[in-house]
Amino acid sequence: MDEDHYAVNRAWWDERAPAHAGSPDYAVQELIADPTRLSDVVRFDLPRLGDLNGKRGIHLQCHIGTDTISLHRLGAAMTGLDFSPESIAIARGIAAAAGADVVFVQADVYSAPAAVGSGFDFVFTGIGALGWLPDVARWARTVAELLRPGGRLFMREGHPMLLAFDVERTDEWVLRYPYFEQPEPGHFDLAGTYVDAEAEFNHTQLREWSHGVGDVITAVLAAGLELTMFVEHDSVPWEALPGRMHRDDGEWRLIEHPERLPLSYTLQAVKR
Protein backbone atom coordinates (compact mmCIF):
# COMPACT_ATOMS: atom_id res chain seq x y z
CA MET A 1 0.00 0.00 0.00
CA ASP A 2 1.19 3.52 -0.76
CA GLU A 3 2.34 5.55 2.18
CA ASP A 4 -0.07 8.28 3.30
CA HIS A 5 2.20 11.29 2.73
CA TYR A 6 -0.29 13.59 4.44
CA ALA A 7 -0.32 11.49 7.63
CA VAL A 8 3.48 11.63 7.76
CA ASN A 9 3.47 15.41 7.33
CA ARG A 10 0.58 16.02 9.74
CA ALA A 11 2.42 14.16 12.51
CA TRP A 12 5.48 16.37 11.86
CA TRP A 13 3.41 19.58 12.06
CA ASP A 14 1.23 18.54 15.01
CA GLU A 15 4.29 17.84 17.09
CA ARG A 16 6.02 21.12 16.17
CA ALA A 17 3.06 23.50 16.59
CA PRO A 18 3.40 23.89 20.41
CA ALA A 19 7.18 24.42 20.11
CA HIS A 20 6.62 27.06 17.42
CA ALA A 21 4.11 28.86 19.65
CA GLY A 22 6.85 29.07 22.32
CA SER A 23 9.63 30.09 19.94
CA PRO A 24 10.91 33.69 19.99
CA ASP A 25 10.82 33.58 16.17
CA TYR A 26 6.99 33.42 16.09
CA ALA A 27 6.84 36.17 18.81
CA VAL A 28 3.42 35.02 20.03
CA GLN A 29 3.57 36.83 23.39
CA GLU A 30 4.49 40.10 21.65
CA LEU A 31 1.59 39.64 19.22
CA ILE A 32 -0.82 39.12 22.13
CA ALA A 33 0.57 41.99 24.20
CA ASP A 34 0.53 44.63 21.44
CA PRO A 35 -2.71 44.86 19.44
CA THR A 36 -0.99 46.98 16.79
CA ARG A 37 1.77 44.45 16.14
CA LEU A 38 1.99 42.52 12.84
CA SER A 39 3.95 39.35 12.10
CA ASP A 40 7.24 39.94 10.23
CA VAL A 41 5.80 38.08 7.22
CA VAL A 42 2.78 40.37 6.85
CA ARG A 43 4.83 43.48 7.65
CA PHE A 44 7.27 42.62 4.83
CA ASP A 45 4.50 42.55 2.24
CA LEU A 46 2.64 45.65 3.46
CA PRO A 47 3.74 47.68 0.40
CA ARG A 48 2.14 45.06 -1.86
CA LEU A 49 -0.92 43.99 0.16
CA GLY A 50 -3.07 47.05 -0.54
CA ASP A 51 -6.12 48.01 1.47
CA LEU A 52 -7.66 44.98 3.21
CA ASN A 53 -10.17 46.94 5.25
CA GLY A 54 -13.61 45.29 5.13
CA LYS A 55 -12.36 42.48 2.86
CA ARG A 56 -13.21 38.82 3.46
CA GLY A 57 -10.05 36.72 3.38
CA ILE A 58 -8.96 33.12 3.78
CA HIS A 59 -5.46 32.17 4.83
CA LEU A 60 -4.58 28.72 3.49
CA GLN A 61 -2.10 26.68 5.60
CA CYS A 62 -2.30 29.25 8.40
CA HIS A 63 -0.31 27.15 10.94
CA ILE A 64 -0.61 28.82 14.40
CA GLY A 65 -2.36 31.85 12.91
CA THR A 66 0.13 34.65 13.54
CA ASP A 67 -0.14 35.92 9.96
CA THR A 68 -3.93 35.37 9.95
CA ILE A 69 -4.31 37.54 13.07
CA SER A 70 -2.06 40.18 11.47
CA LEU A 71 -4.31 40.31 8.38
CA HIS A 72 -7.32 40.66 10.70
CA ARG A 73 -5.52 43.63 12.29
CA LEU A 74 -5.32 45.23 8.85
CA GLY A 75 -9.11 45.24 8.81
CA ALA A 76 -9.96 41.98 7.01
CA ALA A 77 -12.56 39.45 8.18
CA MET A 78 -10.30 36.39 8.32
CA THR A 79 -10.64 32.61 8.22
CA GLY A 80 -7.51 30.50 8.75
CA LEU A 81 -7.36 26.93 7.44
CA ASP A 82 -4.83 24.20 8.20
CA PHE A 83 -4.89 20.38 8.25
CA SER A 84 -3.02 20.16 11.57
CA PRO A 85 -5.44 19.96 14.54
CA GLU A 86 -2.69 21.02 16.97
CA SER A 87 -1.93 24.11 14.89
CA ILE A 88 -5.61 25.05 14.71
CA ALA A 89 -6.13 24.56 18.47
CA ILE A 90 -3.12 26.79 19.21
CA ALA A 91 -4.22 29.39 16.63
CA ARG A 92 -7.64 29.59 18.33
CA GLY A 93 -5.98 30.05 21.74
CA ILE A 94 -3.69 32.83 20.46
CA ALA A 95 -6.60 34.63 18.74
CA ALA A 96 -8.68 34.43 21.95
CA ALA A 97 -5.80 35.79 24.05
CA ALA A 98 -5.23 38.56 21.50
CA GLY A 99 -8.95 39.40 21.35
CA ALA A 100 -8.90 38.79 17.59
CA ASP A 101 -12.17 37.62 16.04
CA VAL A 102 -10.73 35.11 13.56
CA VAL A 103 -12.29 31.79 12.49
CA PHE A 104 -9.96 28.78 12.31
CA VAL A 105 -10.95 25.64 10.41
CA GLN A 106 -9.19 22.30 10.29
CA ALA A 107 -9.17 20.92 6.74
CA ASP A 108 -6.91 19.82 3.92
CA VAL A 109 -6.25 22.59 1.36
CA TYR A 110 -7.85 20.69 -1.50
CA SER A 111 -11.06 20.33 0.57
CA ALA A 112 -11.14 24.03 1.51
CA PRO A 113 -14.17 25.00 -0.66
CA ALA A 114 -16.20 22.16 0.90
CA ALA A 115 -15.08 23.23 4.39
CA VAL A 116 -15.45 27.03 4.16
CA GLY A 117 -17.47 27.82 1.02
CA SER A 118 -16.45 30.41 -1.56
CA GLY A 119 -16.89 34.09 -2.46
CA PHE A 120 -13.72 35.30 -0.70
CA ASP A 121 -12.24 38.69 -1.64
CA PHE A 122 -8.75 37.30 -1.24
CA VAL A 123 -6.75 34.13 -0.60
CA PHE A 124 -3.50 34.60 1.31
CA THR A 125 -0.89 31.86 1.52
CA GLY A 126 2.79 31.03 1.42
CA ILE A 127 6.08 30.99 3.35
CA GLY A 128 6.55 27.26 3.35
CA ALA A 129 3.02 26.32 2.23
CA LEU A 130 3.12 25.12 -1.38
CA GLY A 131 5.88 22.57 -0.80
CA TRP A 132 3.53 20.37 1.23
CA LEU A 133 1.13 19.94 -1.69
CA PRO A 134 1.69 17.42 -4.48
CA ASP A 135 -0.17 19.10 -7.32
CA VAL A 136 0.10 22.85 -7.93
CA ALA A 137 -2.50 22.80 -10.75
CA ARG A 138 -5.07 21.31 -8.35
CA TRP A 139 -4.08 23.90 -5.72
CA ALA A 140 -4.64 26.77 -8.20
CA ARG A 141 -8.08 25.40 -9.13
CA THR A 142 -8.91 25.27 -5.42
CA VAL A 143 -7.83 28.89 -4.99
CA ALA A 144 -9.99 29.93 -7.97
CA GLU A 145 -12.98 28.12 -6.44
CA LEU A 146 -12.56 30.00 -3.16
CA LEU A 147 -12.44 33.46 -4.79
CA ARG A 148 -15.33 35.61 -5.96
CA PRO A 149 -14.97 37.05 -9.49
CA GLY A 150 -12.56 39.96 -9.09
CA GLY A 151 -11.08 38.34 -5.96
CA ARG A 152 -7.33 38.14 -5.54
CA LEU A 153 -4.69 35.52 -4.77
CA PHE A 154 -1.81 36.89 -2.70
CA MET A 155 1.12 34.63 -1.99
CA ARG A 156 4.76 34.93 -1.00
CA GLU A 157 6.75 31.74 -1.20
CA GLY A 158 10.27 30.42 -0.84
CA HIS A 159 11.92 30.45 -4.27
CA PRO A 160 12.15 26.97 -5.85
CA MET A 161 15.67 27.78 -7.07
CA LEU A 162 16.81 28.37 -3.47
CA LEU A 163 15.13 25.14 -2.36
CA ALA A 164 16.98 23.11 -5.03
CA PHE A 165 20.37 23.70 -3.36
CA ASP A 166 21.98 21.33 -0.87
CA VAL A 167 21.66 22.95 2.59
CA GLU A 168 24.41 20.78 4.01
CA ARG A 169 27.14 21.89 1.57
CA THR A 170 28.23 25.26 2.91
CA ASP A 171 31.62 25.02 1.10
CA GLU A 172 30.13 25.21 -2.39
CA TRP A 173 26.81 25.55 -4.21
CA VAL A 174 25.53 22.09 -5.05
CA LEU A 175 22.21 21.47 -6.80
CA ARG A 176 20.66 18.50 -5.03
CA TYR A 177 16.86 18.62 -5.29
CA PRO A 178 14.36 18.93 -8.16
CA TYR A 179 13.33 22.36 -9.35
CA PHE A 180 10.34 21.23 -11.45
CA GLU A 181 7.30 19.57 -9.87
CA GLN A 182 7.73 15.79 -9.64
CA PRO A 183 4.98 13.20 -9.06
CA GLU A 184 6.81 11.67 -6.10
CA PRO A 185 7.76 13.76 -3.06
CA GLY A 186 11.23 14.19 -1.65
CA HIS A 187 11.70 12.17 1.55
CA PHE A 188 13.42 14.14 4.30
CA ASP A 189 14.47 13.44 7.86
CA LEU A 190 14.35 16.62 9.92
CA ALA A 191 14.70 16.10 13.66
CA GLY A 192 14.55 19.80 14.52
CA THR A 193 12.57 22.63 13.01
CA TYR A 194 13.07 25.88 11.09
CA VAL A 195 12.83 28.24 14.06
CA ASP A 196 14.66 28.55 17.33
CA ALA A 197 12.99 25.94 19.62
CA GLU A 198 14.15 23.96 22.65
CA ALA A 199 11.92 20.89 22.24
CA GLU A 200 12.92 17.39 21.08
CA PHE A 201 10.67 15.65 18.58
CA ASN A 202 9.69 12.04 17.83
CA HIS A 203 8.34 12.59 14.32
CA THR A 204 11.23 13.46 12.03
CA GLN A 205 10.05 12.27 8.60
CA LEU A 206 8.52 14.69 6.13
CA ARG A 207 7.55 14.70 2.45
CA GLU A 208 7.82 17.72 0.17
CA TRP A 209 7.28 18.63 -3.47
CA SER A 210 8.97 21.34 -5.52
CA HIS A 211 6.97 23.66 -7.76
CA GLY A 212 8.99 25.66 -10.28
CA VAL A 213 8.09 29.26 -10.98
CA GLY A 214 6.76 28.24 -14.41
CA ASP A 215 4.72 25.40 -12.83
CA VAL A 216 3.08 27.89 -10.45
CA ILE A 217 2.38 30.61 -13.04
CA THR A 218 1.05 28.09 -15.59
CA ALA A 219 -1.23 26.59 -12.92
CA VAL A 220 -2.54 30.01 -11.87
CA LEU A 221 -3.29 31.01 -15.48
CA ALA A 222 -4.89 27.64 -16.30
CA ALA A 223 -7.21 28.07 -13.30
CA GLY A 224 -8.61 31.25 -14.87
CA LEU A 225 -6.66 33.80 -12.85
CA GLU A 226 -4.86 36.77 -14.38
CA LEU A 227 -1.34 37.43 -13.14
CA THR A 228 -1.11 40.96 -11.75
CA MET A 229 2.21 40.87 -9.88
CA PHE A 230 5.35 38.75 -9.76
CA VAL A 231 8.27 40.10 -7.70
CA GLU A 232 11.42 38.21 -6.72
CA HIS A 233 13.17 39.06 -3.45
CA ASP A 234 16.75 38.61 -2.23
CA SER A 235 15.49 37.59 1.23
CA VAL A 236 13.32 34.95 2.90
CA PRO A 237 11.81 34.92 6.42
CA TRP A 238 13.56 31.76 7.65
CA GLU A 239 17.17 30.62 7.80
CA ALA A 240 17.01 28.52 4.64
CA LEU A 241 20.79 28.06 4.24
CA PRO A 242 22.37 27.96 7.72
CA GLY A 243 25.91 29.28 7.72
CA ARG A 244 25.44 31.37 4.57
CA MET A 245 22.83 33.89 5.74
CA HIS A 246 22.44 36.82 8.08
CA ARG A 247 19.26 38.21 9.59
CA ASP A 248 18.10 41.77 9.28
CA ASP A 249 14.69 43.07 10.36
CA GLY A 250 13.03 39.63 10.32
CA GLU A 251 14.43 38.61 6.91
CA TRP A 252 17.38 36.35 6.02
CA ARG A 253 19.79 37.29 3.19
CA LEU A 254 22.89 35.71 1.70
CA ILE A 255 26.05 37.06 3.32
CA GLU A 256 27.91 36.91 0.02
CA HIS A 257 26.49 38.05 -3.31
CA PRO A 258 22.82 38.43 -2.42
CA GLU A 259 22.34 39.70 -5.97
CA ARG A 260 23.02 36.24 -7.44
CA LEU A 261 20.02 34.24 -6.24
CA PRO A 262 16.30 34.96 -5.67
CA LEU A 263 15.28 33.61 -2.26
CA SER A 264 11.52 34.25 -2.34
CA TYR A 265 8.81 35.73 -4.53
CA THR A 266 5.48 37.50 -4.15
CA LEU A 267 2.78 36.58 -6.66
CA GLN A 268 -0.64 38.17 -7.11
CA ALA A 269 -3.39 37.12 -9.49
CA VAL A 270 -7.03 38.09 -9.94
CA LYS A 271 -9.99 35.87 -10.81
CA ARG A 272 -11.74 37.17 -13.91
Ligand SMILES: C[S@@+](CC[C@H](N)C(=O)[O-])C[C@H]1O[C@@H](n2cnc3c(N)ncnc32)[C@H](O)[C@@H]1O
Ligand atom coordinates in the same frame (compact mmCIF):
# COMPACT_ATOMS: atom_id res chain seq x y z
C1 LIG B 1 5.30 26.74 7.35
S1 LIG B 1 3.56 26.64 7.69
C2 LIG B 1 3.10 27.95 6.67
C3 LIG B 1 2.30 28.99 7.43
C4 LIG B 1 2.98 30.29 7.78
N1 LIG B 1 3.93 30.71 6.81
C5 LIG B 1 3.60 30.21 9.14
O1 LIG B 1 4.81 29.98 9.22
O2 LIG B 1 2.90 30.38 10.14
C6 LIG B 1 2.97 25.25 6.75
C7 LIG B 1 1.57 24.78 7.24
O3 LIG B 1 1.00 23.99 6.20
C8 LIG B 1 0.14 23.04 6.84
N2 LIG B 1 -0.17 22.01 5.85
C9 LIG B 1 0.69 21.13 5.25
N3 LIG B 1 0.03 20.37 4.35
C10 LIG B 1 -1.26 20.78 4.37
C11 LIG B 1 -2.43 20.38 3.67
N4 LIG B 1 -2.40 19.41 2.78
N5 LIG B 1 -3.61 21.01 3.94
C12 LIG B 1 -3.65 22.01 4.88
N6 LIG B 1 -2.58 22.42 5.58
C13 LIG B 1 -1.40 21.81 5.34
C14 LIG B 1 0.94 22.59 8.04
O4 LIG B 1 0.11 22.00 9.02
C15 LIG B 1 1.57 23.91 8.49
O5 LIG B 1 0.81 24.50 9.50
